[in-house]
Amino acid sequence: MTIIDSAMNDVNGQRPQTGIRLTEQQLRARRARSLAIALALGAFVVVIFLVTIVRLGSNVLTGPM
Amino acid sequence: MSVTLARVEPSIAGVGDYIALMKPRVMSLVVFTAVAGLMVAPGHIHPVIAFVALLCITVGAGAAGALNMWYDADIDARMARTAARPIPRGRVTPGEAAGFGFTLAAFSVAALGLLVNLAAAALLAFTIFFYVVIYTIWLKRSTPQNIVIGGAAGALPPMIGWAAATGGLAIEPLLLFLIIFFWTPPHFWALSLYRAQDYARAGVPMLPVVAGARETRRQILLYTLILAPLGASLWPLGYAGPIYGCTALVAGAGMIALALRVHAERDGHAASKQMFGFSILYLFLLFAMLMVDRISGGLFGHIAV
Numbered sequence: 001m002t003i004i005d006s007a008m009n010d011v012n013g014q015r016p017q018t019g020i021r022l023t024e025q026q027l028r029a030r031r032a033r034s035l036a037i038a039l040a041l042g043a044f045v046v047v048i049f050l051v052t053i054v055r056l057g058s059n060v061l062t063g064p065m
Numbered sequence: 066m067s068v069t070l071a072r073v074e075p076s077i078a079g080v081g082d083y084i085a086l087m088k089p090r091v092m093s094l095v096v097f098t099a100v101a102g103l104m105v106a107p108g109h110i111h112p113v114i115a116f117v118a119l120l121c122i123t124v125g126a127g128a129a130g131a132l133n134m135w136y137d138a139d140i141d142a143r144m145a146r147t148a149a150r151p152i153p154r155g156r157v158t159p160g161e162a163a164g165f166g167f168t169l170a171a172f173s174v175a176a177l178g179l180l181v182n183l184a185a186a187a188l189l190a191f192t193i194f195f196y197v198v199i200y201t202i203w204l205k206r207s208t209p210q211n212i213v214i215g216g217a218a219g220a221l222p223p224m225i226g227w228a229a230a231t232g233g234l235a236i237e238p239l240l241l242f243l244i245i246f247f248w249t250p251p252h253f254w255a256l257s258l259y260r261a262q263d264y265a266r267a268g269v270p271m272l273p274v275v276a277g278a279r280e281t282r283r284q285i286l287l288y289t290l291i292l293a294p295l296g297a298s299l300w301p302l303g304y305a306g307p308i309y310g311c312t313a314l315v316a317g318a319g320m321i322a323l324a325l326r327v328h329a330e331r332d333g334h335a336a337s338k339q340m341f342g343f344s345i346l347y348l349f350l351l352f353a354m355l356m357v358d359r360i361s362g363g364l365f366g367h368i369a370v
Contacts, residue, residue, distance in 0.1 A: 025077055029077045029078060029079050030076070033078070033079070033080060044176075047117055047176075050117075051113060
């Protein structure tokens with residue numbers, strides 16, 4: 001099997017049998033953690049956006065074009 | 066050449082475990098006192114900026130809690146009160162807790178500095194440093210004065226709140242700092258009186274373990290005798306009105322009465338348990354009334370105008 005075949009297998013989800021297999025509980029926990037990180041990052045983006053708007057305020061209209 | 070890799074089990078830690086690492090109950094008191102600092106500060110702060118400041122302070126406090134649990138995992142495992150924390154229970158590894166704590170600390174300080182102001186960010190960084198390095202790593206294991214000096218970290222949030230609103234500091238937030246600073250020893254020593262065996266087993270030199278219960282009861286009374294007038298002093302000094310003043314006087318009298326009972330107690334821990342519970346109520350009442358006082362004062366001010 002070539003390297004490309006191996007990569008294709010990985011893409012198709014046919015991973016070699018020797019890797020770590022997560023239990024149902026571990027998969028669930030990982031999914032919950034990933035979701036929490038995504039929500040936290042989303043919230044961070046919203047916070048930066050809101051503060052940018054507040055800091056800019058009406059200066060957007062009065063600044064040089 | 067063969068390389069042996071340590072087998073690491075994939076994590077089963079849930080979101081709740083990471084929230085527990087942040088010590089939510091401590092965090093709630095930090096937020097509450099920081100809100101008070103923000104509200105009593107003069108001038109105007111945009112509600113969005115105030116919210117962001119509180120969010121950063123909350124996350125910063127959580128980071129300090131996680132780093133505390135990372136360093137103190139060995140102590141926590143030997144104490145009944147803390148044995149169920151995520152690291153002793155094996156839900157989170159110490160390395161994961163450290164990574165979590167350092168990341169949150171860096172984000173919270175950087176965000177506070179960039180989005181609010183540098184003075185508040187510097188104070189938050191100092192608070193996290195003081196709690197983790199000075200209290201957790203150095204003092205907690207070495208001296209019975211650990212919670213006296215370490216209490217400064219818990220007393221700083223109103224000053225951070227004030228700095229977030231004004232960009233500087235003044236006497237008033239310093240008084241709020243002193244109130245929490247003198248509140249901390251009676252609060253924690255009341256707890257340590259009935260948890261002394263726990264602390265002794267974990268090798269933490271809390272005052273009852275090192276100097277005995279009698280000396281601890283005496284020290285609780287001494288600190289409470291300083292705390293009660295200090296708590297009420299904001300009224301005569303003109304920083305708060307009668308709503309706050311009367312509450313501080315009555316609650317302070319309650320604290321002194323309980324401290325006297327703790328001092329007189331020889332067997333059992335009924336009084337010290339009561340003192341521990343009431344001390345939380347005392348601090349809550351003082352800061353809540355300070356905010357009520359400020360809000361009602363503002364309203365009356367508007368009506369007068």
